[in-house]
Amino acid sequence: MNLYNIHIKEILGNRYDFSYVLYKYNTLNFHYPTIALSRLLKSKPQYGAAEAGVIRESLDAARYIRITDITENGELSDDIGVTAKTINGKYILNNNDILIARSGNTVGKSYLHKSDRISYPCFFAGYMIRFIVDEERINPDYFFIYTRLTIFKDWVKATQRSTGQPNINAEEYSGLQIPLPPIGIQQKIVDIYTTAQNAKLQKDKESKELLESIDDYLLEALSINPSQEVSSESVFTKKISEMIGNRLDVSFYKDRFEMISGIYPNKRLFSIVDIDPTIRFTELADDTPISFIPMECIDDTFGEVKEQRETTIAKTKGYTKFEENDLLWAKITPCMQNGKSAIARNLTNGVGCGSTEYYVIRPKTDDLIIDYVYLVLRHHAVLKAAQNSFGGSAGQQRVSSQYVKSIVIPHPPIDVQKSIIATVIQIKERAKQLQSEGSKVLAEAKATIEKMILG
Incomplete structure (x- = not known):
C-alpha cells in the first residue's frame, strides 16, 4: 500500500476526491511553469453541431467529424464518413483547430485539423469541443501532442466524473494546467514527435498494403x-x-x-x-x-x-x-x-x-x-x-x-482451403508485427517528451 501525505492547504479550493488529489501530487514537479488552457486560447471553447449524420456520397461534400471518425493516432479515418442535411458555417474547421471529445468512453480523444492535408471542408459534432489557441504563446502541434501523452490521460482520468457517463465539459478543460516551455523547446518536442509519428505511419502504410494484398491473393488462388x-x-x-x-x-x-x-x-x-x-x-x-x-x-x-x-x-x-x-x-x-x-x-x-x-x-x-x-x-x-x-x-x-x-x-477441396487460410494468417501476422514496430517507435518518443516536460 502506498501512503501519501497531502497538506490541507494544497487542496483548498480544489476537488477532494483521491484520484484528482493523486494526479496533482504526481505532477507537482513539471520542468516548466504551467498555465491554464483558458489563458492560451484566442476564443472561448465551442461545442459542435447537433445534427444527424447522413450518407456522404462524394469526397467533395463536407465531412461531419464525429468521435468515431478519429483514429487512435489522432488522424481522420480513411473511410468516406458522413455529412449532414444542415451545415452551419460556424462549425466549419479551420487550420490548427483542435477538437477534444467531451463525453463517453473516448473522453479526451483529440484531433488537430490541418487544412493542407484535407481536400474537403469539415465540420464537427456536438460530443466534441473546439479549441483555438494563441499561436504566439503555444504551438498548436505541441498542445495536440500534450493530449497524446500519459500525463494528459492521467488528468482526464482524474477529472472526468465517474458517476454515469464519463464527461469533461468546456469549463473543466479550460482549467487544464499545461506545462509551457519556450516556443523553441515546443518546436523541438514537435519535431521529435513528428519524426516518430512519420515512422509509425510508414509502418502502418506497409501493414495496410499487406492486408490489402490478401484480396488479390484470394482472387489468384481461386x-x-x-x-x-x-x-x-x-x-x-x-x-x-x-x-x-x-x-x-x-x-x-x-x-x-x-x-x-x-x-x-x-x-x-x-x-x-x-x-x-x-x-x-x-x-x-x-x-x-x-x-x-x-x-x-x-x-x-x-x-x-x-x-x-x-x-x-x-x-x-x-x-x-x-x-x-x-x-x-x-x-x-x-x-x-x-x-x-x-x-x-x-x-x-x-x-x-x-x-x-x-x-x-x-x-x-x-x-x-x-x-x-x-x-x-x-x-x-x-x-x-x-x-x-x-x-x-x-x-x-x-x-x-x-x-x-x-x-x-x-x-475448393479442403486442403486448398487450409493452404489459403495458412497464407493469410502469415500475411496478417507480418502486418501486426509492422504495426507493433511503429507503435514502439512512437511510445519511445512519447517517453522522451514526457521526460523533457517532467524533468
Missing part, C-alpha cells in the same frame, strides 16, 4: 476474374430466377461482383452454410456466464474479436445468439463495408450473444472451413457489391438476408 465491371454502354441480360427476391434496378446487377472460380465448383452461400441458425440456450442455467460481443468489440482492421465482455444467459433476450466458431458478419452500414466481421472463438462456456446487426454464419458440412468462408465474405469486392444491395432508410441501411444467401462462393 482463379477468379478480377475485372467484372460491365461497360456503361453494354447491354446485358439476367434470368428472372436470378432477380426474384432482389432489387430490379440496373445498377444492382451492373455493379455486382461475383466470386466465380474458373477451376473450382461455385455455389450459392445458402446451399453450403446455415445463416442465422436457430440457437437456444435451454440446457444452461440462467446465471451461467457467457461471452458478450457487441459491434465495437470487433476490430475492423484485422477482422478479429478484440475484446470479449461477459453477461449471463438470463440477459440474452433481444441479442443475437451464437456458438463457438460461428462467423459474425455485420449487416448494417457503415460496419459492413468497414469489414466488421470475425469468428467467435474462445467463448465463455462455448456460447455468446451480441448485436442484432450480425448475421451468424455456420458451415453445413465438414468439407467447408469457416475461416475460408470468412475470407471470401470479407473480400472488398464482396463488401462493395453488398453495399450496393442496401435496403432501409438512409441512416439504417442493411444487407438483406436474401442477398447474403445469393452470394456466390467457390468451394
Whole structure:
C-alpha cells in the first residue's frame, strides 16, 4: 500500500476526491511553469453541431467529424464518413483547430485539423469541443501532442466524473494546467514527435498494403476474374430466377461482383452454410456466464474479436445468439463495408450473444472451413457489391438476408482451403508485427517528451 501525505492547504479550493488529489501530487514537479488552457486560447471553447449524420456520397461534400471518425493516432479515418442535411458555417474547421471529445468512453480523444492535408471542408459534432489557441504563446502541434501523452490521460482520468457517463465539459478543460516551455523547446518536442509519428505511419502504410494484398491473393488462388465491371454502354441480360427476391434496378446487377472460380465448383452461400441458425440456450442455467460481443468489440482492421465482455444467459433476450466458431458478419452500414466481421472463438462456456446487426454464419458440412468462408465474405469486392444491395432508410441501411444467401462462393477441396487460410494468417501476422514496430517507435518518443516536460 502506498501512503501519501497531502497538506490541507494544497487542496483548498480544489476537488477532494483521491484520484484528482493523486494526479496533482504526481505532477507537482513539471520542468516548466504551467498555465491554464483558458489563458492560451484566442476564443472561448465551442461545442459542435447537433445534427444527424447522413450518407456522404462524394469526397467533395463536407465531412461531419464525429468521435468515431478519429483514429487512435489522432488522424481522420480513411473511410468516406458522413455529412449532414444542415451545415452551419460556424462549425466549419479551420487550420490548427483542435477538437477534444467531451463525453463517453473516448473522453479526451483529440484531433488537430490541418487544412493542407484535407481536400474537403469539415465540420464537427456536438460530443466534441473546439479549441483555438494563441499561436504566439503555444504551438498548436505541441498542445495536440500534450493530449497524446500519459500525463494528459492521467488528468482526464482524474477529472472526468465517474458517476454515469464519463464527461469533461468546456469549463473543466479550460482549467487544464499545461506545462509551457519556450516556443523553441515546443518546436523541438514537435519535431521529435513528428519524426516518430512519420515512422509509425510508414509502418502502418506497409501493414495496410499487406492486408490489402490478401484480396488479390484470394482472387489468384481461386482463379477468379478480377475485372467484372460491365461497360456503361453494354447491354446485358439476367434470368428472372436470378432477380426474384432482389432489387430490379440496373445498377444492382451492373455493379455486382461475383466470386466465380474458373477451376473450382461455385455455389450459392445458402446451399453450403446455415445463416442465422436457430440457437437456444435451454440446457444452461440462467446465471451461467457467457461471452458478450457487441459491434465495437470487433476490430475492423484485422477482422478479429478484440475484446470479449461477459453477461449471463438470463440477459440474452433481444441479442443475437451464437456458438463457438460461428462467423459474425455485420449487416448494417457503415460496419459492413468497414469489414466488421470475425469468428467467435474462445467463448465463455462455448456460447455468446451480441448485436442484432450480425448475421451468424455456420458451415453445413465438414468439407467447408469457416475461416475460408470468412475470407471470401470479407473480400472488398464482396463488401462493395453488398453495399450496393442496401435496403432501409438512409441512416439504417442493411444487407438483406436474401442477398447474403445469393452470394456466390467457390468451394475448393479442403486442403486448398487450409493452404489459403495458412497464407493469410502469415500475411496478417507480418502486418501486426509492422504495426507493433511503429507503435514502439512512437511510445519511445512519447517517453522522451514526457521526460523533457517532467524533468
